[in-house]
Amino acid sequence: MNEIKTVREAARDVPVVSTSDVLVVGGGAAGLGAAVSAARNGASVTMLERYPHLGGMASGGMVLVLDDMTNGAEITVTGIMSEVIERIDRIGLAVYPPEDDRRLDEAMFRRWARWGCNDFHQPGKLQPIIYSVAFDPDGWKRVSLDLVKETGVNLRLHSWFSEPIVEDGRIRGVICETKMGRQAMLADVVIDATGDLDVAYRSGAEFTQGAYIVTTVFRLGGVDTDTAEAFEWEQPDVYRKLDRQARRIIGGAWERWWLKTPLPGIVWCNCPHMTGYDGLSVEHLTAAEFDGRERMVNLLEFARANMPGFEKSYLLDSGEQIGVRQTRLLQGDYVVTKEDIVSRRHFPDSVCRGRDYYTPYRSLLPRGIEQMVVAGRHYSATPEAQKMSREIPPCMAQGEAAGIAASLALNGNVPVREVxxxxxQKQMRAQGADPGDVPSANAASLDAAE
Structure with a gap:
């Protein structure tokens, strides 16, 4: 039998299942920020999400520490991000250091480092404690659904984006795949919050492609964290030797391969870090699942046999969504560079912030496609810059700004690009968010207006 290279799809009519002012594709942190923000500013909003829950990497991907939202002197990511944290905290599923504990102090470091609340950007064995938040993934899911319900967003889960609807260089909506077949959703403004630039890419937007580590995150239960921490501090030489062995077995991890979570006895393992996998390839992603599973089981067996506190530990669960950090990156009206991030370069059109960097509105706008905004880790940046500016809180801030931009375009009857x-910036301030319109004292004095 001859090998078939391609098949031809039959033309078909696709039912329109929703028509709204704004369509948000992707229900991760950026998508949630965009949908809630647009709805609160008067837009009718539909949100499309492939998984049975919201949260993206914060829930399905189990990235269970929120960081990159303070420069030490001030909290730079607020707004809807702060609201989400407060709501998760109210149901007892968030932990973060009080303001008095946020300092360089050995006692504070011992208290908070295993929560992931140390500033790992500052080298050294002793790092200052900063504002970071450890949280439970189900808490994020619950709070996300509450926000969507309260704001009247038309949420469509179990719906996988397939292709955009573009006419004369303007996006009109998208088509998705569902158990009921293909369905169409129309909107005046589309926000691409897919993380991989799926909508903009298939609409013809300019992009570059990068690669970084991928991770099959997992959690262990049954850990005596008091015993494990006491061993680390009371027998440092023995601990370091075993820790090095554990890190070799897992094959790549941050400085601390396990961190505490709000649930007693359950620890979060943001590892293994695996290189050489393409986050867009079905074959690579499948191989990474096999690879990651083998490594986590090997680490569990080692920890049970050798590490105090882990004797009765067990594999509780692993992320239903593999941790892909970088794939396609938009090449928009402005491309943020590593130098922009490192120098803390301030932009007059900054609409949100990260740790101590600024995101210009132009970096959320694709060239050549009208009525589309992007928000999330696929925003317009070089691969080097994106690695330093892709964390969950700044992505949610991007989404909040994108939702405001969409509503302003609709209310003012102007194209999104001309908002x-x-x-x-004014509306971000009104919502309690920091758009970065006022630079920090240590920001680069040269504005990037070109």
Missing amino acids: DPAAI
Whole structure:
């Protein structure tokens, strides 16, 4: 039998299942920020999500520490991100250091480092404690659904984006795949919050492609964390030797391969870190699942046999969504560079912030496609810059700004590209968010207006 290279799909009519002012594709942190923000500003909003829950990497991917939202002197990511944290905290599923504990102090470091609340950007064995939040993934899911319900967002889960609907260089909506077959959703503005630039890419947007580590995150239960921490501090030489062995077995991890969570006895393992996998390839992603599973089981067996506190531990669960950090990156009206991030370069059209960097509105706008905004780790940046500016809180801030931009375009009857960044900044402030319109004292003095 001859090998078949391609098949031809039959033309078909696709039913329209929703028509709204704004369509958000992707229900991760950026998508949630965009949908809630747009709805609160008067837009009718539909949100499309492939998984049976919201949260993306914060829930299905189990990235269970929120960081990159303070420069030490001030909290730079607020707004809807702060609201989500407060809501998760109210149901007892968030932990973070009080303001008095946020300092460089050995006692504070011992208290908070295993929560992931140390500033790992500052080298050294002793790092200052900063504002970071350890949280439970189900808490994020619950809070996300509450926000969507309260704001009247038309949420469509179990719906996998397939292709955009583009006419004369303007996006009109998207088609998705569902158990009921293909369905179409139409909107005046589309926000691509897919993380891999799926909508903009298939619409013809310019992009570059990068690669970084991928991770099959997992959690262990039955850990005596008091015993494990006491061993680390009371027998440091023995601990370091075993820890090095554990890190070799897992094959790649941050400085601390396990961290505490709000649930007693359950620890989060943001590992293994695996290189050489393409986050867009079905074959690579499948191989990474096999690879990661083998490594986590080997680590569990080693920890049970050798590490105090882990004798009765067990594999509780692993992320239903593999941790892909970088794939396609938009090449938009402005491309953020590593130098922009490192120098803390301030932009007059900054609409949100990260740890101590600024995101211009232009970096959320694809070239050549009208009525589309992007928000999330696939925003317009070089691969080097994206590695330093891709964490969950700044992505949610991007989404909040994108939702405001969409509502301003609709309310003012202007194209999204022509929305005044000053108006976005003003509304971000009104919502309790920091758009980065006022630079920090240590920001680069040269504005990037070109």
